[in-house]
Structure formats: structure tokens, C-alpha cells
Amino acid sequence: MGKSILTVDDSASIRQMVSFTLKAAGYSVTEASDGVQGLDKAKTGHYDLILTDQNMPNMDGLTLIRQLRTLPAYRSVPILVLTTEAGDTMKMQGKAAGATGWLVKPFDPQKLIDVVKRVIG
Template identity: 45%
Template structure:
């Protein structure tokens, strides 16, 4: 089954996302900021990333930019799960390789649909 890395500084939000994903049979790895998430990109298989934009230490855009520099994760799809709904931020996201944008508060079904579309077999 696919492994998904969930990156958000809110533990409660990570929990909600993890429970939704695990309910569909996905394996979930969690990180509380971009720097911690980057340390989890250690060669292990990650099929998809769900990341917040605004986090302390390293924000989501910087994390995605850095992760995409790693050959093993260059093509790993990323969903941004964030309160940021502006086109400027979405365009920045697309520029660094974000594939989908889900705005908080979100419905788990909405996120699961995006995950199912992007997950690589």
C-alpha cells in the first residue's frame, strides 16, 4: 500500500488527515515542519506528500523545493493542505511542483479524492 508523508505544524490536523488516510489503507508518516519532513525523505518510499504552507522552521514551499531536488523524490506528487487560497500562492505552488491545492477547513473526502487521483501505483 502507498505511503503518504503528512506535514503540518498542527498535531490535531495531522491526526485528522492521518486517520482519514489510514482508514483507506494508506501508511502515514508525519512531520511537524518542512525541515523534519525533509529528514524523512531519506530514501524510503514516499508515494505522496500532503503539506501545509505556513509552518515554523521551514515552510511548505521551501520544503517542496528542497524535496524536489532529491532524485528519489523529484516526481513525488504534492498536495498543499492550507488556509492559503490566493492565486499568487497557488501559482508559486505550481511553480515548485505542487499538483493539488486543498483549502482548510477541508472535507476529508475532498482530500481523499485528490490523493486517489495523484497516488502513483
């Protein structure tokens, strides 16, 4: 199996689209419905990439990124934010929190695959 990706989004339809797109490209995908569940899954598994939404209940994406960056296993793992937030201020906050990159919804499946390949191969 290919590289392992954790996708965190409160929208089931977005999670399904992301999973379908990435699995079709040969990646192994695990889904989480919010930042709390994403953090739990990250602590119990190992992922080559984490893809997270920003606006979610329980724990937002930036908080999730900050929490992940405190864990030795995720200090250098790429984290991409996939969100409807397109403002420069939010992107700068993402970069400050430790995000590797920023993608805006709705996403183009081929662009998502291209970015993932560039980040983790």
C-alpha cells in the same frame, strides 16, 4: 499495506485528522511537524505522496517542495499542499515550486481521499 504518504503540518490536530482519514482509506501515513522534519523523513524513507502545509515554523511548505524536487527520489512524486492559503498568487508560487495540487483547509475528508486516489491510486 497500501501506498505510503508523508503528511507535514505544524498543527497536531490537523496531522491527526489527515492521518486518521488516510489510514481509514488504507494508506500508510508518516507524520512530520515542520518542513525540516519532513525533509529528514523524506530522505530516510520512500513516500508515494507528500502532503504539506504552507505556513510552518523552521521551513515552510514551498521551501520544502523546492528542496524535495532537488532530490532524485522526489522529482516526480506528487506533492499536495493542504493550507489555509487560498490566494491565486500563493497557488501560482506553489505550482512554480513543484506542487502537484492545492487543497484548502478546513478540508473535507472525502474530498481529500478522492484527490489522493486520483493522484496515486
